[in-house]
Amino acid sequence: GNSVTQMEGPVTLSEEAFLTINCTYTATGYPSLFWYVQYPGEGLQLLLKATKADDKGSNKGFEATYRKETTSFHLEKGSVQVSDSAVYFCALSDDGGTSYGKLTFGQGTILTVHP
C-alpha cells in the first residue's frame, strides 16, 4: 500500500533560518503530492502541490519539487518567520479514476520558530 514518511520532529528554528522538512513516499503509479499546514486549533490548509515528476509547487515562500527518482517531496523555505510555526503534513493521492482523491498522510512535523 501507499505510505508517506516525514522527518522526525519537532523542528525548532530562529527567525530567518533556512527550513527543510524531508518527505519520502511509497506508491504505485504516479501519485499527486501535497503539503498541508495546520495552525493551532485549526483544520489543515493546502500549502502547495505537485502532480507530476519534476513539478515544483510553491506558495508563501515555501517550495517542494516532485522527485520521482528519489521518491521525495521535501519542503523548503529560505527564511522562516514566527508566523510559520505550525504542523506540516506531507500527503499523497493515488492517481486513477477509483481513488476519489483519498489522501495518505505522513505523521506531521511540528515547526516552532523563535524571534
Add this chain to the structure above:
Amino acid sequence: NAGVTQTPKFQVLKTGQSMTLQCAQDMNHNSMYWYRQDPGMGLRLIYYSASEGTTDKGEVPNGYNVSRLNKREFSLRLESAAPSQTSVYFCASSEAHLYSNQPQHFGDGTRLSIL
C-alpha cells in the same frame, strides 16, 4: 465563505454512549471524507463518500458508521464509544470525483474525549 463546517467543536462522552458528528460543505463538492488525527500518526481515513449516495471504508473504519445525507452533508456516527476513539476528527471535501490531484478542504475539527 464557510467552506467545511463541523459540529460540535468539542465533546466528552462516557464509554458506551453514542454520538453523531456533523459535517456540511457549501462548495458543491462531490467527494467528502472523515479522518481522525492522533499524535505521531498523522491523519488516517475513516470513511469517504465519492458522491451523493455512496460511501466506502477507509483505513480505520471499525467502530464507525457514516451517512451521506445529501451532497452537502456527511455525518459520522459512533454507536458505542470506546476510549480508543478519543481523537480529533476532521471532515474534508474535494472536487476529486475522478481526478486525484484536486486538493481537499478541511473543517476545523471536532475534539472528542471518551472517558
